[in-house]
Amino acid sequence: MNSSDIKKDFPILQNRKESYLDSAATTQKPKQVIDAIDEYYKNFNANPHRGAYSLSIEATQKYEETREKIAKFINAKHTEEIIFSKNATESLNLIAYSYGMENLKVDDEVVLSIMEHHSNLVPWQKVSKVTGCKLNYMYLNDNFEISDEEIEAKITDRTKIVGITHISNVLGTINDVKKIIKYAHKKGAIVVIDATQSIQHMKIDVQDLDADFIVFSGHKILAALGIGVLYGKKEILNKMTPFLMGGDMIEYVYEQNTTYAPLPNKFEAGTQNVEGVISLGAAIDYIETIGYDNIQRIEKEIVDYAMQELSKLDYLTLYVTPNRAHHSSVISFNIKGVHPHDVASILDANGVCVRSGNHCAQPLMRYLGIDSTCRASFYIYNTKEDVDNLVNALNKAYEMFKKYM
Amino acid sequence: MDELSDLYNDLIMEHSMNSCNKKELKCYDCCKMGHNPNCGDEIKLELKMDGDVIEDLAFVGHGCAISQASTSIMIDTLRGKAIYEAKKIIETFIGMIKREITDEAELEKLEDAIAFRNISHMPARVKCALLAWHTIEDMLDERERKVDGE
Ligand SMILES: Cc1ncc(COP(=O)(O)O)c(C=O)c1O
């Protein structure tokens, strides 16, 4: 099995001729996922949890079966530890509000890495402003990695929460989250893992990691837009108060008071995105059919090739760790002296989709002393031809600017 | 690709890479920052008036070629113009980018700034081209309010 075989499963990659190198922003969807959504609306749609008739019960079943599937997929101990949200951002806000706001005090510390996405940073700033807790950052070494010394210097006895991305959406650095979790637990802190850029690439086992919270977005792992997941340890989730209030998250409602439903419904207010959940179930089936072994093999081949070819272009600056084992499938780069937005426009005109900008990581950009980068990100359907197109388009961009430098 | 070479042409490239308008004025009447969070374009425009005439303009800043070239070309176009003329040109430029003004005779008045007419084919870059023009528009409006208030 190789990326050309996999590519055939993705209608958009047949219908469009661009080289799509922006999977870190959102992945394309295989027909198995698109079909599952289609089938849901043709045969099962009803408001889950709300009808006594069989159609609604079937919709509820599909929804709850997917929860079980996800629990198995990430090896959660209990199915009710899986909470559905809108996306990773909402999951992180839920943690910040329902756990952070309620538990943090002045003198407590929240430790984040400087490579966090705004979604795992801005909510903690808000918590810090409201509770008075401190916000500290773990910075990077010259390889764009967080050293052990940095971990041990920043996570202290006062640290109550550590927020860390498993894989950086800008640098592609794979953080050793297991080690960070172990150290944080020793110091009495709980750890929030942002798996938004990792779960599509590597096996996540929440019990092996001993993670307290893990979040991700469905749309970056082949599923529909608008569905996200929050995993939390049952004993922690049970103690937390609800984030959003309304229908479905309640037990009894009186004029002045309400008792809340048990997990997981406590955190799922309002009519849920069943379509999105179904699509996520189909995406997980797809991932499991291919297997993480194959995913890693295919990605390694394509990213190795991309690194080899891009390293030959001496007009490029690459923001990548030299330690290949710690680098996933995102490559940030700049053409020296050319603004990334111009580069992205020229690549676009040559049929290559890359992202340019600060990638929702302004503190990281400032730390690196740059405004923005171009970012090519790869997934299992990308081929060597995509890399060749990228390199050719980069050469054209460089030629266009070179004569004026 | 053709449209692209149209856009990244000699004129725009020269202005973006080696602009003689990129400097600080020795003295000026007002200055304003403009920025475009989208691609991080940032400019500081300085304006020196002589009565109702724009005596001089200059800018410093950084960002994409489109934003920097558009700023520099705008300065060349507006230098020496009376405020009412400048406002008309700004309006025409914005109208051209939005495809609301297509009359050739009218567009001629933009001088070199007409080079940006095809930017509307690249929606992602429209803001870059407009940054300086919106900034000067605000500056002239603010100045007018101040003069009126006096
Ligand atoms: C590391 C990381 N965390 C969080 C997010 C936020 O994801 P979403 O916008 O789907 O909530 C992203 C996506 O851009 C990301 O890359």
Ligand SMILES: [Zn+2]
């Ligand atoms: Zn720009």
